[in-house]
Amino acid sequence: METSAATPTRPPHQAATSPSPSPSSSLRLWRPAAQRNMRNQWSHLSAAKEQWLAAVADGRAHASALVNVHLSCRNMPAMDLGVLKDMPGIRDKANSKLALREEQYSGMLLSAYKEMVCQLSYLVEASHSMRCFSKAAPNCSITQFSDRQDNLNDSGDGGGAPVFKWFSVLEFESLAQELVQMFVSEQKLKRLLLLEFLSIALKEGVELQTSLNWGDELYDERLGSQRPGNLPLHEVLQVYLTTWHANMNINRSRIGEIFELVEEEMKIKLS
Template sequence: MEQTLNPAQSQSLPSSSPSSSSESTETHPENASRRTSSPAPPLTPAAPSSRLWRPAAQRNLRNQWSNLSTYRQKWPSLSSAALSHASSLVNAHLSQRHFHIPFFKSFYVRLVLVNRYMKDMELGVLSNMPNIKQKACQKLFRQQEFHRSKLLSSYKSMVAVLVHMANTCRSMRCYLKGTTSSPLVQFSSCSENNNDSGDGGGVPVFTFWSISVYEKLAQELFQMFAWELNLKRLLVIELLSIRSEEAPEINELHWSDELYPGEFHDLSECNLYSGDPCEPVLPKFEGWKSDTSDQQPHHEVLQVYLTAWLADVNIDKYRVDEIFAVVGEEMHVALS
């Protein structure tokens, strides 16, 4: 790799010897005093790394925004799967009290209704089968536990996606790897020098925008999904805490409970865990803090929970599309 310096870059470096330049300004005492007394400029990649920084930064930004686009596309499918399992839980709970449920009606609802009215049903020749009612009830309970575990698993997958988004937002900058005297110039998204800002001195990476602009847009995007995950965590706690007459032993969950091993660590990566008090950050709606209730929710409230989950109320889909469109236009790539 050639390490020759650009002429402009060579002139900006201080001379190590007065005889190295024939220009009168180099030997004038006032100019020498001005050079020694002026503050040192911020560290930027040294030549030839200064010439190679921009292509490396461009590749890094394209990769990171491509990753963000991938994580954004995973979110709807994970959210839809979680909603499906949440609907099954709600249907099972509502069927304990109401025979006719026109909303969220499904095959699983009919199974639970059979369980509800099994005691009064005439089974005909099936009555001679030993413990048929108990076996049917046990199967229905296993189905309910299946959807409960699947809902939690879907939530865990959504947290994992948000963690990846957070790490991607922190990897926009391009830092010099190793020392400037190394014969092989390499770059990394992790800083090895506190004096290296990783933004090339604020120069445009592609056409107009510096790295800080990309970081602000990525943070805006991430924050919408973080707020939405925080709200969905509240809904998951409420839905997992639903109890029925046939299963009163279900433990009630609270906001400060860890829903799965390592959840608090994952939330910390997303700035959704507070050290004081030691619990996840509560969802906020224009300054009002949400909290869980000790009472079992009514069916109208449960339907609102499912509707709120479906709506992704904290994610402005038009703004998300706009962010990816303008970033893709600036980088000359298509971010679908």
């Protein structure tokens, strides 16, 4: 007697399991989140770049004012005061006012430099936040994403797939790093110039810590060893001002090209 083959059935105790999402399914979920994050980070880069350049312009104005006041103070002993020359203590009073203005402009220059450091930190942070990672959410069936890595097996780059049309996360990161490196290099140069500008306001016998106390990374033994006898000449100070204004490590043409590439890929305008 023949028996028909029984249709296999799942044992009652065996629960159904959800299939793991396919790579194409995961990519479809990842890409919109990655695109949003990429737009945000490049917007942050654009804004920080503009704020950094604005702080540079402010710093040059303050440095120029500081240099002019310092030169006036330096030239005061030989300055022809005309009808005022016979007034008692006129030169001492003038020197006191110039010294006060030196202090004010030094503080304003330092504040501008602080702002540059702050904006540079934003540039670096944005350049390091372009990846989009799957977020482990307990008891949640909805796939979520974050710029923080929860799973060491998730590289956050979509397996090298394009985020929009052509560029992968790695290619976006490469462009961002090229951009940021310009500002890092220029910040180092600005630091050296800052030390020179601030040193001209130091008076013999005045300890460095009484006037400069922001961030150990700004100051080193080199500045502390400088004294008025080693002050730079007028011509040298003018070269310092020109160098500050020139942004010698900033290739504006290349920066423009980078943002044009990114804007074309994303189909948005960042600035």
